[in-house]
Amino acid sequence: MEQNKIKRLFLANGGYLRMSQAIAAGMSRHAFYALRDKGVVIQESRGLYKLSGQPDHPYPDLCVMSLRYPKAILCLVSALSFHNATTQIPKEVNIALPRGSRTPAMRYPPLHAYFFSKASYETGIEEHIIEGVGVKVYDLEKTIIDCFKFRNRIGMDVFLEAIKLYKAKAKVQPSRLAEYAKICSIEKAITPYLEAIL
Structure with missing residues (x-):
């Protein structure tokens, strides 16, 4: 799954995504971890990730x-x-x-x-x-x-x-x-x- 599609998927979910949602959308766990290691996504808590570079939520x-x-x-x-x-x-x-x-x-x-x-x-x-x-x-x-x-x-x-x-x-x-x-x-x-x- 190309990086732009991943970004669109994150943005469609308010900038946050669960690992399970990414897998359901057709992304492998390995590819997701590779994006995390590159800094494209940031782990917020167990199983929950945020798209890098997005403005922080007010809450x-x-x-x-x-x-x-x-x-x-x-x-x-x-x-x-x-x-x-x-x-x-x-x-x-x-x-x-x-x-x-x-x-x-x-x-x-x-x-x-x-x-x-x-x-x-x-x-x-x-x-x-x-x-x-x-x-x-x-x-x-x-x-x-x-x-x-x-x-x-x-x-x-x-x-x-x-x-x-x-x-x-x-x-x-x-x-x-x-x-x-x-x-x-x-x-x-x-x-x-x-x-x-x-």
Whole structure:
């Protein structure tokens, strides 16, 4: 497969490609490694490669995570950061996966997986296309509810700050918050906080 075809294949996939995608497109593993050794492609993480010379994505960690783990959904502090609803700087990428999934192993970016029930995992998902790469993230209301649910792991202060920023910056949607709280089985516990703050 000629080099121009490889470049087109990379560009059609947002500048990133899995080894399995290259093989499915008719490229041998040997030829792919030869391109890596020449510096035409750069290994981003295990099995994932980037076309050399392409501009960096605005959210490179999220693009790499989404390509490597298509079922992963950005959640908790990482989702708050994506929505500009926190002053926290995430040290790792928080992702949601369905219960029963294997824990992802990835050196960079560092991931912290949280396992959600089917209903909670499937609710409130937005998909953002970043330089051709689909990145799934929970909407702000679902993220706030999740932050309360996982408050013992991430800190109650994260939730309190997020709900205050939400009130200040966004159009508050109490019915959506209530719906997500019910799905996440925390309706009774969170209602006093929502009533006091909102």
